Amino acid sequence: MAEKSLEISDEEIVRRIRKGGDRELYSIIYKRYYPKVLDKCYSLVRSRELAEELSTDILSKAYEKLSSYKGNSTFSSWLYSVTYNYCIDWLREKKKLHYPEWNSSNELPEIIDETYDEDQEISYDHLMSLLDKLHTEEKALIMMRYFDEMPLNKIAEALRVTESAAKMRLKRAKTRLLLLYKEL
Amino acid sequence: MDLFKKIIQVATVKVPKAVIDSMKQIFPAAKNIEWSHDRSLFEVIFYHDDLEKIARYDDNGTLLEYRVNIPLEKIPKRIKKKASEEGEIMNCIEIHSVDIIRFEFIIRDKDLVRYLLLTDKSGNKIRKEKL
Numbered sequence: 001m002a003e004k005s006l007e008i009s010d011e012e013i014v015r016r017i018r019k020g021g022d023r024e025l026y027s028i029i030y031k032r033y034y035p036k037v038l039d040k041c042y043s044l045v046r047s048r049e050l051a052e053e054l055s056t057d058i059l060s061k062a063y064e065k066l067s068s069y070k071g072n073s074t075f076s077s078w079l080y081s082v083t084y085n086y087c088i089d090w091l092r093e094k095k096k097l098h099y100p101e102w103n104s105s106n107e108l109p110e111i112i113d114e115t116y117d118e119d120q121e122i123s124y125d126h127l128m129s130l131l132d133k134l135h136t137e138e139k140a141l142i143m144m145r146y147f148d149e150m151p152l153n154k155i156a157e158a159l160r161v162t163e164s165a166a167k168m169r170l171k172r173a174k175t176r177l178l179l180l181y182k183e184l
Numbered sequence: 185m186d187l188f189k190k191i192i193q194v195a196t197v198k199v200p201k202a203v204i205d206s207m208k209q210i211f212p213a214a215k216n217i218e219w220s221h222d223r224s225l226f227e228v229i230f231y232h233d234d235l236e237k238i239a240r241y242d243d244n245g246t247l248l249e250y251r252v253n254i255p256l257e258k259i260p261k262r263i264k265k266k267a268s269e270e271g272e273i274m275n276c277i278e279i280h281s282v283d284i285i286r287f288e289f290i291i292r293d294k295d296l297v298r299y300l301l302l303t304d305k306s307g308n309k310i311r312k313e314k315l
């Protein structure tokens with residue numbers, strides 16, 4: 001299996017499973033992606049135990065939904081989209097995550113100075129600490145767009161919002177991130 | 185380039201003068217402007233009159249459509265009432281295309297299932313679909 005796992009692409013594995021063949025091949029996908037899915041879940045839910053639970057659920061759900069993977073994007077993009085969707089839905093339901101309420105009580109100033117010291121390097125950890133101060137939906141938007149380079153229509157789908165709403169929220173998230181950076 | 189810069193940096197898009205002039209004329213006090221170019225159209229996202237807006241132009245500077253994010257507390261009462269009959273309003277965007285005004289809502293039902301609700305300018309339902 002180890003030798004096999006190095007050779008076969010994700011898309012080929014999915015193709016073979018969908019053809020009704022070797023279901024055990026999914027264990028390769030599982031091993032390949034569990035750490036990445038776990039990282040994304042942890043970034044959003046901030047609990048290692050819960051992130052592990054959600055990652056297991058997501059990879060099982062992805063297996064059940066393999067037929068909906070159309071091959072228009074890489075398998076990893078599709079899986080990450082399922083991951084964000086699952087985590088945000090979970091947070092909306094269990095943690096009563098309510099973006100409109102949060103947004104109206106965290107208004108942005110009317111005039112925003114978009115300049116900043118471009119020579120200043122910002123570490124990954126510093127960036128993550130700034131992102132943690134955003135609403136989880138705004139953080140997810142930035143991660144999807146700039147970490148995973150997902151197109152806006154796929155981001156909108158994953159968050160169950162319209163594309164226009166996704167664009168506006170992303171701009172808002174970027175503005176808030178800049179303001180947070182400047183506050184420090 | 186570090187990730188922060190990648191996020192914050194505004195993309196450089198070469199926008200024709202006719203498009204910029206048209207935008208300045210219609211939205212003179214626009215702030216925090218960000219242009220993009222897609223499928224031969226120029227799209228701009230910005231703040232204007234304290235509201236978030238997205239406008240689309242062709243390369244001659246003709247405004248094809250613009251969208252305004254309406255804060256939930258500013259939705260006209262009559263329209264809000266009608267949309268609320270379909271579920272809890274999570275987002276509202278007013279769409280102006282040519283001389284037609286419509287509203288695009290995101291609503292959710294009691295089971296937190298989210299829908300796109302498109303209405304006419306009076307709040308009458310045109311389309312509702314699951315997101």
